[in-house]
Amino acid sequence: MNVTRVLENYIGGAWSRSSGTTLLDVKNPATGEVLAQVPLSTAGDVDTAVKAARAAFPAWRATPPAVRARYLFKLREVLDAHREEIAAICTSEHGKTLSESRNDFGRGIENVEHAAGIPTLMMGQNLEDVATAIDCQTIRQPLGVFAAITPFNFPPMVPLWFLPYAIATGNTFVLKPSEQVPLTQRRIFELIQSIGLPPGVLNLVNGGKDVVNGLCTHPDVAGVSFVGSSSVALHVYRTAAEHGKRVQALGGAKNFIVVLPDANRERAIANVAESIYGCSGQRCLAGSMIVGVGEAYEWVREALHEAARAIVLGDGSKPGVTMGPVVSAAAKDRILSCIEQGTREGARLTLDGRGATVEGCPNGNWIGPSIFEDVQPGMSVATEEIFGPVACLMRAQSLDEAIAAANRSRYGNAASVYTTSGKAARQFHNQIEAGMVGVNIGVAAPMAFFPFGGQKASFYGDTKAHGPTAIDFYTERKVVITRWF
Numbered sequence: 001m002n003v004t005r006v007l008e009n010y011i012g013g014a015w016s017r018s019s020g021t022t023l024l025d026v027k028n029p030a031t032g033e034v035l036a037q038v039p040l041s042t043a044g045d046v047d048t049a050v051k052a053a054r055a056a057f058p059a060w061r062a063t064p065p066a067v068r069a070r071y072l073f074k075l076r077e078v079l080d081a082h083r084e085e086i087a088a089i090c091t092s093e094h095g096k097t098l099s100e101s102r103n104d105f106g107r108g109i110e111n112v113e114h115a116a117g118i119p120t121l122m123m124g125q126n127l128e129d130v131a132t133a134i135d136c137q138t139i140r141q142p143l144g145v146f147a148a149i150t151p152f153n154f155p156p157m158v159p160l161w162f163l164p165y166a167i168a169t170g171n172t173f174v175l176k177p178s179e180q181v182p183l184t185q186r187r188i189f190e191l192i193q194s195i196g197l198p199p200g201v202l203n204l205v206n207g208g209k210d211v212v213n214g215l216c217t218h219p220d221v222a223g224v225s226f227v228g229s230s231s232v233a234l235h236v237y238r239t240a241a242e243h244g245k246r247v248q249a250l251g252g253a254k255n256f257i258v259v260l261p262d263a264n265r266e267r268a269i270a271n272v273a274e275s276i277y278g279c280s281g282q283r284c285l286a287g288s289m290i291v292g293v294g295e296a297y298e299w300v301r302e303a304l305h306e307a308a309r310a311i312v313l314g315d316g317s318k319p320g321v322t323m324g325p326v327v328s329a330a331a332k333d334r335i336l337s338c339i340e341q342g343t344r345e346g347a348r349l350t351l352d353g354r355g356a357t358v359e360g361c362p363n364g365n366w367i368g369p370s371i372f373e374d375v376q377p378g379m380s381v382a383t384e385e386i387f388g389p390v391a392c393l394m395r396a397q398s399l400d401e402a403i404a405a406a407n408r409s410r411y412g413n414a415a416s417v418y419t420t421s422g423k424a425a426r427q428f429h430n431q432i433e434a435g436m437v438g439v440n441i442g443v444a445a446p447m448a449f450f451p452f453g454g455q456k457a458s459f460y461g462d463t464k465a466h467g468p469t470a471i472d473f474y475t476e477r478k479v480v481i482t483r484w485f
Contacts, residue, residue: 005036007182007206009045010189012052013199018206019044024179029095029325030315032363038182041207046174046214049203053145053172054220056200061142061170065119068168072116074195075164079109082191086184088317090155093181095324095365096279097316101156108160110448111466115164121471122169134483140475142170143222143246147215149176149236151228152327153282155184161452162225165470167201171222174203176211180327216240223473225465226250227284229385230411230457237460248461248473250284250453252385253413256406257287257442258428260399261296263418265303268440272300272418273307275442277369280326281389284458285414285436285443289375289382291394291402301373301393308351308369308391314358325358325365326388332365335388339370342381342392347372353389377405385411399424407433412455414444435459 006023008015018039026036060068079086087101096104115121126137148162159175166173177185189204205211212232216224216239223246226236230251237249257272275287292300316324326332336354343349353368367389375382375392382392396402399417406415416438417428429437435454438444446452446467453464463473 004034007036007038007186009041009049009206010193010202010204011045011049012203013193013197018042020207026093026180026183027328028092029327030317030358030361030364035093036183038179038206040179041205041211043210043214045205045207046211046218049174049205050145050215050218050220052200053174053203056198057142057144057172060167060172060198060201063170065122065168065170068170069116069118071195071197072112072118072164072168075192076109076112076116078191078195079105079112079188082187086156086187089187090181090184091316091324093183094152094155095316095327097321097324100279100316104154105156107445107448108157111160112164114448114466115168115470118168121468122475124477130481134481136479136481139478139480140169140471141478142474143476144171145174145221146171146223146225146474147174147176147221148225149212149215149228150178152178152180153279153284155181156188158227159185159188161227161465162470163202165466166474167197169471169474171474172201172203174205174215174221176205176207176215179206179208182206212236213239216245217243219243221245223247225473233460246463246473248453248463248465249459250465251458251460252387252411253284253286253454253458254288254383254385254409254411255286255414255416255434256289256291256402256409257415258291258293258396258399258402258406258417259296259300260293260417260419260421260424262420263296264420264440265299268418269300269303269307271440271442273304275416276391277308277311277323277389278443280323280367282326282331282387283443285445287391287416287442288386289392289394289406291396291405293396293399293402297393297395304391304393305351305371308371311369313356313366313368315361315364323369323389326367327365329365331388332367335367335386335390338381338384338386338388339390342372342375342379345379345381346374346376347379347381347392348374377408383409399427403428403431407431410457413458414438414454416442416444435464
């Protein structure tokens, strides 16, 4: 008889059972196989983790930045040595292809590399003689315990947007990974345990909304980071801010990709298709609304259908597969509902992935590449995030019209333009209301040393994720004005 593995929390340098009694199955979305069970931890578990982090903070804060950086050097090496293992775990619980999982994890490791430069990143400023015999300087200091609540779609990467910077700056940290994909972080924390960090510096609590609310309201948590839907991002932002915390809450998206007639056709379509269907469309930077300007609409339409039909749907761990399942049966049902709503509103579903099947995997959460045409601005498929492998094609007569359509969206996460005109590209990135903009780039994902975050309903807070803004989020600037007699 097989006994299903029950995951544990990592608190104070040791693994421990959650006090929560509710367990959720963690399933392989391609096969339906139960991989493990994850507990829904309680507010008491959150309190235990935060107390462990709080107890570790004074000694960790006093640890020199160069010494903290050496732990990150070790972490980078141990993560790099286990790239294939982590990618395989990610694919098993999320469903994305192995190549996508490798890229996912690689982007996370880049943040560890960047945070290892903390002795330079954390430097302040100074100026002598701001007045007669008076000098002034700014110094950066850590604040205490920080927490992050991360989503299902990038199991290795998104936690590493936050964790390295939090501890590099001298804070301690509590992570709540998505209860849908907890196995990747379980293994990463086992690797973290091997580098010898002091107990309590890093902690992990599995769970759902009780853990989220517990972290947002705990008096000893100084700040909270969140990535997920806009509705939950707004809840986290309001709740944590009302309790006096720093907050960065990254929400949903409805990303527009504008294709001009002068674009490089072959490269543009390959790139646009990858943006839409990569990770089965389950990413906040995925292309969703594809706007063909003028005569570009017809060739974009034709070439995108051809590219979508060439996608190989299947188990992401198998060679030759180019798109995996969506993460869960619930996600599949929600995406199907979005498609059905679009058809009711009059959009033409010219490529229908609803009946997709994969031989040998009858229990997978399969949705094939889908395309809507004749999408109008007021339709739900034009305004609401689908978060699945569905492209929506819209016509525009000019770049001005395309920009205006994109800017009507309540979201402002990312937007891209395909053109060979520098003038058009400049107009687009100057006028578009989005936090991350691609020029001939379908997924406008900044590298670790640049900030990540959107605008409007795609982001709540003041300080974006990773890059130099991460140092601002995790430290307090103190001004010291000095005169000696």
